[in-house]
Amino acid sequence: MLTATAAAKHPMLSRPSAPVRSATLLEAPLGLMGAPMRFGRNEEVYGEDEPAEFLYQVVTGAVRTYRMLDDGRRQVVAFYLPGDIFGVEAGDVHLSSAEAVSDSQVLVVKRSSVMARAEHERDLSRQLWTLTVRELQRVQQHSLVLIKSAEERVAGFLLEMASRCASGTAIELPMSRQDIADYLGLTIETVSRTFTQFVQSGVIALETSRRIQFRNRAALSRLNA
Structure with a gap:
């Protein structure tokens, strides 16, 4: 069941009867169905500390994830381009916020649905593992960038x-x-x-x-x- 916050951010997902053309997340043969949603420039996709109930894939445009530091500065964590999947978290909440850099279309799919299928489909489970490792490597590599000139x-x-x-x-x-x-x-x-x-x-x-x-x-x- 959607939380009030999630439903407000993604109203299309709380109205199954809406005429939304389905698309696929991750590899096309997996057939994972999601709702394509549009976000305007600088529009928030999700906020820091909100429940991580969905996975997202950029279809068009670009998305940035960021955190606000204690001194008020913004730290951009990553940029996601068409084809990239974001919103992957080890825990139950988002550790950063996500915004559309420009007018973007994003595929949104329930995290619980993906995890349920991954329990029975080895290919999907392997893809999720690879995706999680890749995100960890990206964080590590980005931390090394910050010590360079x-x-x-x-x-x-x-x-x-x-x-x-x-x-x-x-x-x-x-x-x-x-x-x-x-x-x-x-x-x-x-x-x-x-x-x-x-x-x-x-x-x-x-x-x-x-x-x-x-x-x-x-x-x-x-x-x-």
């Missing part, structure tokens, strides 16, 4: 985004400079200055404020080594 952090971020995009020569960043700064533990001024340095040194070219062309990927890789 600004140039190393920005270079690593660009390479990370490139590895998740179809094209290896150019990327379209859905997130703002402030998002990037909060993800890398830098100020927005430092991020902007580092981008300018990379442009001036011929490492990248800025076709727009969000579209980045790689000119010397080897140089970025050396910084990220």
Whole structure:
């Protein structure tokens, strides 16, 4: 049964008769049915400490997860792009909040339904295990990023985004400079200055404020080594 908070955030899931076209979460052959939902730019998907009753998969757009620190600063924990699954928690509540970076479509499925099927389907159980391990590795890798220099952090971020995009020569960043700064533990001024340095040194070219062309990927890789 949905809690009042969950029902308010995901009203489509509390109305089974609504004309919602179903889709699948995780691997398509598994046939896990979920409700596609739309979230506007900066709209909250779920909040920190709320019950982790659903799993989510980005269909279009992008989602960020974040925590608010005691001093009022925002720490972006991760960015999720189309195909990525988020909302995976070891416990019963969310350890961070999730918001749509831009207008996004997200597939939402009941966590209990997934777990019930995983008890009987080995492939699904293996996928969930792999997903959990991947999330743990991501957290560990991100913690290591925060001890590097600004140039190393920005270079690593660009390479990370490139590895998740179809094209290896150019990327379209859905997130703002402030998002990037909060993800890398830098100020927005430092991020902007580092981008300018990379442009001036011929490492990248800025076709727009969000579209980045790689000119010397080897140089970025050396910084990220």
